[in-house]
Every structure is written in C-alpha cells, then in structure tokens.
Amino acid sequence: xxxxxxxxxxxxxxxxxxxxxxxxxxxxxxxxxxxxxxxxxxxxxxxxxxxxxxxxxxxxxxxxxxxxxxxxxxxxxxxxxxxxxxxxxxxxxxxxxxxxxxxxxxxxxxxxxxxxxxxxxxxxxxxxxxxxxxxxxxxxxxxxxxxxxxxxxxxxxxxxxxxxxxxxxxxxxxxxxxxxxxxxxxxxxxxxxxxxxxxxxxxxxxxxxxxxxxxxxxxxxxxxxxxxxxxxxxxxxxxxxxxxxxxxxxxxxxxxxxxxxxxxxxxxxxxxxxxxxxxxxxxxxxxxxxxxxxxxxxxxxxxxxxxxxxxxxxxxxxxxxxxxxxxxxxxxxxxxxxxxxxxxxxxxxxxxxxxxxxxxxxxxxxxxxxxxxxxxxxxxxxxxxxxxxxxxxxxxxxxxxxxx
Numbered sequence: 406x407x408x409x410x411x412x413x414x415x416x417x418x419x420x421x422x423x424x425x426x427x428x429x430x431x432x433x434x435x436x437x438x439x440x441x442x443x444x445x446x447x448x449x450x451x452x453x454x455x456x457x458x459x460x461x462x463x464x465x466x467x468x469x470x471x472x473x474x475x476x477x478x479x480x481x482x483x484x485x486x487x488x489x490x491x492x493x494x495x496x497x498x499x500x501x502x503x504x505x506x507x508x509x510x511x512x513x514x515x516x517x518x519x520x521x522x523x524x525x526x527x528x529x530x531x532x533x534x535x536x537x538x539x540x541x542x543x544x545x546x547x548x549x550x551x552x553x554x555x556x557x558x559x560x561x562x563x564x565x566x567x568x569x570x571x572x573x574x575x576x577x578x579x580x581x582x583x584x585x586x587x588x589x590x591x592x593x594x595x596x597x598x599x600x601x602x603x604x605x606x607x608x609x610x611x612x613x614x615x616x617x618x619x620x621x622x623x624x625x626x627x628x629x630x631x632x633x634x635x636x637x638x639x640x641x642x643x644x645x646x647x648x649x650x651x652x653x654x655x656x657x658x659x660x661x662x663x664x665x666x667x668x669x670x671x672x673x674x675x676x677x678x679x680x681x682x683x684x685x686x687x688x689x690x691x692x693x694x695x696x697x698x699x700x701x702x703x704x705x706x707x708x709x710x711x712x713x714x715x716x717x718x719x720x721x722x723x724x725x726x727x728x729x730x731x732x733x734x735x736x737x738x739x740x741x742x743x744x745x746x747x748x749x750x751x752x753x754x755x756x757x758x759x760x761x762x763x764x765x766x767x768x769x770x771x772x773x774x775x776x777x778x779x780x781x782x783x784x785x786x787x788x789x790x791x792x793x794x795x796x797x798x799x800x801x802x803x804x805x806x807x808x809x
Contacts, residue, residue, distance in 0.1 A: 484571045487557070492518040492528055495566065504550065504573045506542040527569045530554040537574065549574040612638045657700040657780060664697060664704070664738060664801075665729065671708040675716065684719050688727040697736055697801050703777045704801075710770040711740045711797050718744030718795060735783075736803040741796040747789040755787050774799075 484501025486494060494512050502509045505521055518525045523540045530536050532555055539547045552571035615638060619631040672679075672686065679686060715725045719742045728739040747755065756775050771787070778785045782802050789795035 486569045488567045492516045527554050549578055659698050661696055661698050662701050683722045685724040697803050699781050707774045707777055710774050715740055715742040718742045735800045737800050739798040743794045746791040747795050748791055
C-alpha cells in the first residue's frame with residue numbers, strides 16, 4: 406500500500422472549510438452572532454492557508470534561483486566576490502578561493518584586506534576599469550591577478566557593496582613573454598644571419614692564404630703560425646655556420662629514422678676520447694625501435710652538442726647516462742652527466758644567445774639545439790642540481806610503436 410502524504414496546509418484548508426460550513430449551519434440552527442463568529446474564524450483559516458501557499462511557492466522559487474545562482478558561480482572560470490565597504494567577504498565562489506589559495510572558511514565572513522592585503526585595490530578601483538595586482542599566496546609565490554570592480558547597492562539600501570570579478574593571469578603572462586621572446590629571437594636571428602654571411606666571405610680568403618703559407622713557407626715558426634691561422638679560421642667558420650643555422654629559416658629534410666642508431670653513430674665518433682678519459686656511457690632504452698620523423702642531419706647536430714657538453718662537464722672517470730622513453734605520443738631522449746652541475750642562478754639563461762660559462766665557448770650550442778627542436782615541433786629542457794650533474798631532455802613527436 407502506497408502511503409499518502411498530506412501537507413499541513415491542506416489539513417488547515419480543510420479545517421477552514423469545515424468551520425465555514427459549521428458556521429452556516431450554526432446561523433441557521435442557532436443564533437446569528439455565533440454563526441458569524443464561526444464564519445469569521447473559518448475565513449481567517451482559509452486566508453491563512455492561501456497566504457501560506459503563496460509564501461511556500463515563493464520560497465521554493467527563491468531556493469531554486471539560489472541553487473541556480475550557486476551553480477552558475479561555481480562553473481565560472483573567474484573568481485567572483487561580494488565585498489562589504491569594509492572589505493568583509495559576503496560571498497566568494499570556488500574559483501576565487503582557488504586563485505587566492507586560501508580556505509573558504511578563512512575568507513567568507515572575514516576582511517579580505519587583512520588576509521590578502523594586496524586586495525585593498527578591489528575596494529578602490531574605478532568602476533568598470535580593468536586593473537592588475539600581484540598577490541602573495543602561501544609559499545611565497547607572487548600571482549598576477551586581473552580584476553574589475555563594480556558597485557552594488559544591496560537591497561536598495563545606502564550601503565554600497567562591491568562585486569569583484571578576478572582572474573589568475575599567470576598563464577597569460579607566460580604566453581605574452583613567450584611571444585615577446587620569439588619576436589626578439591627572430592629579430593636577432595635576422596641580424597645574426599646577415600653578420601655570419603658577411604664573415605664567411607673573407608674567411609674563405611683567409612683560409613686559402615693560410616693553406617698557401619703552410620705549403621710554401623720553410624721556416625718552422627711561420628709554419629706553426631700558418632697552422633694556427635687555419636685552426637682559428639676553421640673555428641670561426643664553424644661559428645658562422647652555427648649563426649646561419651640559428652638565424653635563417655630552416656628547410657627540414659624530413660624522413661623516418663631510428664634515433665638510437667643516430668645516437669650510436671654520434672657516439673662512435675667520440676669513442677677514442679671517451680676511452681682515453683675513462684668516461685663510461687650507459688643506456689636505458691625503454692623504446693626498442695624509436696622511429697620518428699625528423700631531419701637526420703639536424704638532429705645529429707643536436708646529439709653532437711649534447712654529447713660534447715656532457716663530456717666537457719664530466720670529470721675523467723665520470724659517467725654519462727642515456728634514457729629513452731615514450732610519453733604522450735612523444736619520444737623523450739635524456740642525456741645526464743656526473744659533472745659539477747649548473748648553478749641555480751645560471752640555469753634560466755642556458756638557452757640565451759651567446760651565454761656561456763665555458764672558456765672559449767660561443768654560447769650558441771643550446772640556443773641552436775632549441776631552434777632545431779622547435780622547428781621539428783619538439784622541445785628541450787635542462788635540469789640540474791649543483792654538485793650532482795645536469796640532464797638535458799629533448800622531446801620529438803613519435804610515430805613508431807613501442808616494443809617490437
């Protein structure tokens with residue numbers, strides 16, 4: 406048997422109707438005064454039921470609207486806050502709490518300016534204007550925040566509240582910085598390519614003269630000077646080639662090739678020096694056939710730069726380890742050494758053009774590597790802990806299948 410739920414308002418309404426009917430019966434059977442009293446009582450009950458029903462309906466609608474508003478605020482990707490004139494937080498949505506990295510219970514009902522002093526700007530911003538502040542969050546990290554602030558007269562009263570809509574600008578700032586970096590590097594690249602082109606022309610003449618001197622001069626001292634001249638001319642020519650590679654648009658000759666085979670070829674070129682310095686090279690190849698599509702000549706240059714850097718960093722008797730693995734349809738190739746590592750303050754500059762800490766270094770190696778990998782749709786990352794070596798990880802789109 407299905408239980409029947411009877412609301413109190415229906416019972417009261419039924420009671421009111423019964424009282425009205427009884428009053429009419431009383432007026433007929435007894436005195437009119439008693440009947441009128443019963444009639445008045447019944448009408449009051451009926452009117453009360455009507456008012457109750459109206460209030461109940463309005464309350465249901467308000468609760469529904471409140472839940473709808475809460476759902477909208479929760480789904481907005483921006484932070485939303487309602488602030489009293491003294492900065493007291495009357496309301497803040499989930500995203501706002503997340504941006505400020507505090508607990509909701511710490512914010513709502515408290516003065517926001519006492520918890521996050523930088524938000525004083527929320528209360529005094531020009532209406533509708535877009536403004537920015539930097540907020541210190543737990544952990545000492547500075548978070549850039551963009552916001553707009555608008556007045557709101559709660560309930561039509563004289564007290565003016567503020568509705569603040571704010572966003573975390575960290576990702577936007579990073580994208581803007583990356584865009585500016587690309588524009589700057591593109592401009593520098595054009596200048597560098599032009600200078601490198603002008604350098605190469607006289608270098609050919611200098612090399613030719615040096616070869617003639619080395620062949621025709623009989624004095625051993627002059628012959629040594631000629632050989633030194635040729636060595637330096639060769640070094641300058643390699644520098645000019647790197648500058649041209651960095652500065653001009655690269656025409657890639659894409660083909661499918663095995664990264665492991667390419668690495669072994671580069672390694673073979675350096676076997677004698679590795680053996681002489683007793684540097685051990687180990688490999689962990691999680692991908693047995695790492696076939697990807699790339700320009701073999703360019704990626705070989707990357708491998709040469711990475712191996713040379715690791716060999717220069719590693720001490721005699723040290724080691725270099727290779728790791729190759731798959732991650733999200735990309736192949737990762739990591740070269741790690743047991744050298745002294747890179748100081749923390751220098752790490753952000755390792756890809757800067759002409760930045761080097763090595764005697765005689767050009768500061769082009771990693772900058773060129775990054776350009777080559779970006780042209781391939783890949784990336785490069787350097788990590789290091791001072792005193793414990795450094796690791797360089799390159800990432801390339803992967804089209805092969807793991808295993809096999």
